[in-house]
């Protein structure tokens with residue numbers, strides 16, 4: 001007999017619905033869920049191969065302390081004792097949690113509650129900091145809240161889709177499929193790709209703008225100035241629904257003469273793009289890591305949003321700025337305060353009313369009084385000894401953080417390190433004093449939120465192997481042993497979700513965007529049967545938040561004190577990083593068939609057939625000048641480290657630049673960790689690292 005379970009793909013932020021079928025002999029197969037509104041049955045290569053990644057090889061099955069198998073009680077007692085001792089001796093800010101967009105919302109909620117409400121520190125940050133922190137900061141500056149205004153349907157209804165810093169074909173493949181299908185039906189629909197590389201996404205692009213790295217602010221500032229010059233503004237929207245236009249326009253006009261040099265684009269290319277935007281009413285601008293992972297990431301986001309506010313192209317079908325999140329639950333993490341600078345339910349840590357409200361709701365002894373350490377600063381604090389005890393959950397920072405070798409040293413030298421993971425041997429678990437086995441996809445039970453604010457269930461269809469447990473249960477076990485048992489006495493994830501929903505609606509009369517108070521007190525049965533839905537779902541309709549709002553901001557109603565959006569004045573500035581010793585620009589990113597550090601996708605032979613080893617995309621002219629032959633080994637170096645990978649000589653790559661994928665670890669390839677080359681340069685507003693603009697040298701190896 002076949003048992004079918006509806007669940008959600010654990011990879012990218014598209015959040016596709018999946019039906020997992022378990023046959024009588026235990027064999028698992030997966031297919032797309034035709035009823036899920038994110039994908040309507042579609043899956044990409046990674047989603048289709050999910051069943052090939054479920055074997056137990058390499059799984060962490062039992063708790064370990066100093067490399068020896070122990071029982072759960074012994075492991076959790078030790079963690080609680082060490083954390084409590086560090087707090088007693090050095091204060092709450094001496095411990096830190098580094099969590100993951102792979103956690104389910106319920107896991108995230110419990111981790112955040114323990115750290116911010118009971119330990120009293122905000123030193124909890126997430127690998128989502130590497131993924132979308134600049135979008136969060138840009139949204140908060142412009143909208144007064146971290147709100148994605150639009151929905152996936154807008155991508156199909158738009159007459160112009162601009163993809164900037166997004167290789168949609170490989171990184172959000174099902175959205176790419178949806179746009180490609182819409183374009184088939186409506187050939188008049190246009191797609192513009194703004195990317196230094198000619199990626200596979202070019203296949204559906206009518207125009208490719210090979211912008212210089214970090215030329216995006218200049219490009220969109222120039223667009224704002226152009227729209228003003230050509231009288232293409234929506235004056236009514238600007239007057240009624242936004243502040244700060246004059247200052248933003250003045251800043252944009254200041255850099256106008258330098259746009260060709262700052263963007264590396266010809267005047268003709270720039271003019272053609274601007275005219276297309278000007279003359280097309282329905283425009284969606286999607287942005288992803290090429291925008292976010294930059295020292296000017298937040299300014300890029302606001303330069304894009306400025307153009308949409310100035311033309312009133314927001315909140316209506318087929319319009320809007322659209323942030324595409326990288327991970328399956330980056331959005332859910334944001335909703336429960338999984339970032340060091342946010343409170344739960346999108347409340348602000350800097351706001352004393354919000355802090356006191358959250359503390360009262362949790363009946364917590366304390367509440368974090370100030371923002372905690374963001375990811376890069378957190379590992380700096382580990383390195384310089386300020387962090388005495390560190391808990392890493394479901395992520396592999398020794399591979400994925402910038403200055404990855406420095407991060408490895410920091411973790412190695414930290415007095416007490418706990419890692420909860422599904423895998424026994426990763427580049428990070430080798431430095432752990434305590435290893436805690438977590439449940440994996442197919443075993444986990446909870447919710448995730450995708451890029452269009454849609455909350456979907458991940459449901460279990462397999463038993464957890466060995467003694468693996470849900471993350472929320474592990475965290476609750478430590479909290480109980482630290483003396484906070486009453487607040488963490490959850491029996492199941494439905495109880496956590498119900499509490500999360502209640503907090504979102506608590507004293508929320510429509511002044512906060514995130515509200516799923518309509519699910520307060522949801523029963524276990526209703527939670528099990530929960531269909532995918534988009535927030536907000538307030539308990540009662542409010543003027544700003546009528547139940548089932550599909551799009552935000554069509555008629556203003558922003559989450560600022562005067563309900564108006566804010567234009568942000570951003571400067572167009574050159575970002576030069578190269579020098580004679582390191583003359584090429586390194587860009588890092590994903591490939592189509594691997595996910596993060598390959599602990600799961602690396603198990604599928606089919607997925608590994610796409611690219612069997614790490615590579616460096618090099619332009620033919622650069623390869624010739626450097627004496628590099630196709631498929632030859634090359635050494636790529638920065639002042640921080642080096643990698644040895646194979647050359648892939650291709651005209652897709654622009655001159656004086658090189659692309660290396662982020663996935664390979666030293667386990668899969670000798671010296672394959674590309675983030676060892678990346679310095680810890682961050683956006684000063686969002687704290688997001690600049691992972692796509694690194695000065696390197698390239699030579700035959």
Ligand code: SF4
Pocket residue numbers: 009010011012013014015016039042043044045046047048172173174175
């Ligand atoms: Fe999974 Fe993303 Fe592929 Fe959908 S597009 S199947 S969510 S990896």
